[in-house]
Amino acid sequence: MTISTFQDFGDARQALNLSRPDLLRTQGYIDGEWVDGLDVLDVINPATGKRLGVVADLDDEAAEAAVAAAHAALPAWSARTAKDRAVILRRWFDLMCAHAWDLARLLTAEQGKPLSEAHGEVLYAASFIEWFAEEGKRAYGEVIPGHQQDKRLFVLRQPVGVVAAVTPWNFPAAMITRKAGPALAAGCTMVLKPSDLTPYTALALAVLGEEAGLPKGVFNVVPGQAEPIGRVLTGDPRVRKFTFTGSTAVGKMLAARCAQTVKSVSLELGGNAPFIVFADADLEQAVTGALASKYRNSGQTCVCANRFLVHRDVLEPFVAALRARIEGFVLGDGLKVDAQQGPLINPAAVDKVRRHVADALAKGASLVTGGEPPEGDGYFFQPTILTGVTADMLVCREETFGPVAGIMAFDTEAQAIALANDSAAGLAAYLYTRDLGRAWRVTEALEYGIVGLNTGIISTEVAPFGGIKESGIGREGSRHGLDEYLETKFVCMAVPAAGASA
Ligand code: SIN
Numbered sequence: 001m002t003i004s005t006f007q008d009f010g011d012a013r014q015a016l017n018l019s020r021p022d023l024l025r026t027q028g029y030i031d032g033e034w035v036d037g038l039d040v041l042d043v044i045n046p047a048t049g050k051r052l053g054v055v056a057d058l059d060d061e062a063a064e065a066a067v068a069a070a071h072a073a074l075p076a077w078s079a080r081t082a083k084d085r086a087v088i089l090r091r092w093f094d095l096m097c098a099h100a101w102d103l104a105r106l107l108t109a110e111q112g113k114p115l116s117e118a119h120g121e122v123l124y125a126a127s128f129i130e131w132f133a134e135e136g137k138r139a140y141g142e143v144i145p146g147h148q149q150d151k152r153l154f155v156l157r158q159p160v161g162v163v164a165a166v167t168p169w170n171f172p173a174a175m176i177t178r179k180a181g182p183a184l185a186a187g188c189t190m191v192l193k194p195s196d197l198t199p200y201t202a203l204a205l206a207v208l209g210e211e212a213g214l215p216k217g218v219f220n221v222v223p224g225q226a227e228p229i230g231r232v233l234t235g236d237p238r239v240r241k242f243t244f245t246g247s248t249a250v251g252k253m254l255a256a257r258c259a260q261t262v263k264s265v266s267l268e269l270g271g272n273a274p275f276i277v278f279a280d281a282d283l284e285q286a287v288t289g290a291l292a293s294k295y296r297n298s299g300q301t302c303v304c305a306n307r308f309l310v311h312r313d314v315l316e317p318f319v320a321a322l323r324a325r326i327e328g329f330v331l332g333d334g335l336k337v338d339a340q341q342g343p344l345i346n347p348a349a350v351d352k353v354r355r356h357v358a359d360a361l362a363k364g365a366s367l368v369t370g371g372e373p374p375e376g377d378g379y380f381f382q383p384t385i386l387t388g389v390t391a392d393m394l395v396c397r398e399e400t401f402g403p404v405a406g407i408m409a410f411d412t413e414a415q416a417i418a419l420a421n422d423s424a425a426g427l428a429a430y431l432y433t434r435d436l437g438r439a440w441r442v443t444e445a446l447e448y449g450i451v452g453l454n455t456g457i458i459s460t461e462v463a464p465f466g467g468i469k470e471s472g473i474g475r476e477g478s479r480h481g482l483d484e485y486l487e488t489k490f491v492c493m494a495v496p497a498a499g500a501s502a
Contacts, residue, residue, distance in 0.1 A: 032069075046379045096122060131461040132182045172198035173201050241265075243267075293456030
């Protein structure tokens, strides 16, 4: 039955005004074919709360077909030279850059972030393809000096095999390419399950991947519901690598399922980033960093500042400066206005933010600005500042994933470190100081995988991204990102002495 057609797009399709309308796909992409499901899922524009269109709701059978296709494509793809694969990946990168504004429009329509931010994400996403196209050529092995005279020892790096990737809605492009870039460059093939909230960007990437020359079965996209597709991807023994970006709770559950077939697992999970401002900090720099870290993507990033720890001596000027900057924010539909802040992803996200604010106020925090959704359509929430926040409040214990800056005061360096480390999460942390000794001491003491030192923006394809503690396993980006998709094979070779074998 053919259900997932374009018919439901109507005006929304025109409003997107794509120069390449064929980038907008509603079917899944398996073994180089566009496939329908038996049903469809609605895709909602969070800026309006209205239906943007539909996408195929593919089931477990489709997921199995995608795994079979990736498995069949593996021998030929992994046998190619890294240079050969790089030529195709480089073309994919070029196509993403050439169509960056179309991809950005799709991304804004389904995810909500302002168009300029979406465009930035598309270029960030493309950078992973470019980086790993090159890095794939450097999957070097080793020659180890032998432990016996008649032995020669080698280490080979080989693709891990079929990769299953489950990606989130907050970065619908970059979280895909940060996995697909290294996987495909290493010689693996992939089955991708994008978030059912933001499938269009993923499907547009598949269109461009095909155009770039990715052979059938190398990159498969299975839109649909998490449970049936996730069961196949975590359970099928042909999948040798499972990579997930999303919440800690879901990551733990998926990793437990992968344990049954002992898959290699990479997890990029939730954070609870402390943002520490010492009394000797450059306050203007700290406020600029806070804006970028906290309000980018309306606070819906795993690395965004979740808890502000500000030295008591600079609390007042810091709060005043931050307030002055966010009260001027333009909120709106990124496709229509030059918005600085977009909506949250759905009503549940708005409810969570509302609950965190209410919990903080009930426990004694003070509201400086914002605090509720504005009037009107869509899933917006006002940029918000709370002071007098304490460690027992939800804004400190959980990821708020919204535009709320909960601020608490501290008095000593030791107290700041203890408060910062008081979390099961360990993804990103930020600190602002002009004291070089303190910068090193605190950086070394922070139990986090990423530290932003006098900066609120830390993401780049050239550096390792990932967390410690319950924030995840493995690293993405940089030369370390390739390792996640390579196995290590040790070769022990006997070389008899001359004459011994005659
Ligand atoms: C994330 O929120 O997990 C990704 C953020 C980033 O890459 O900057």
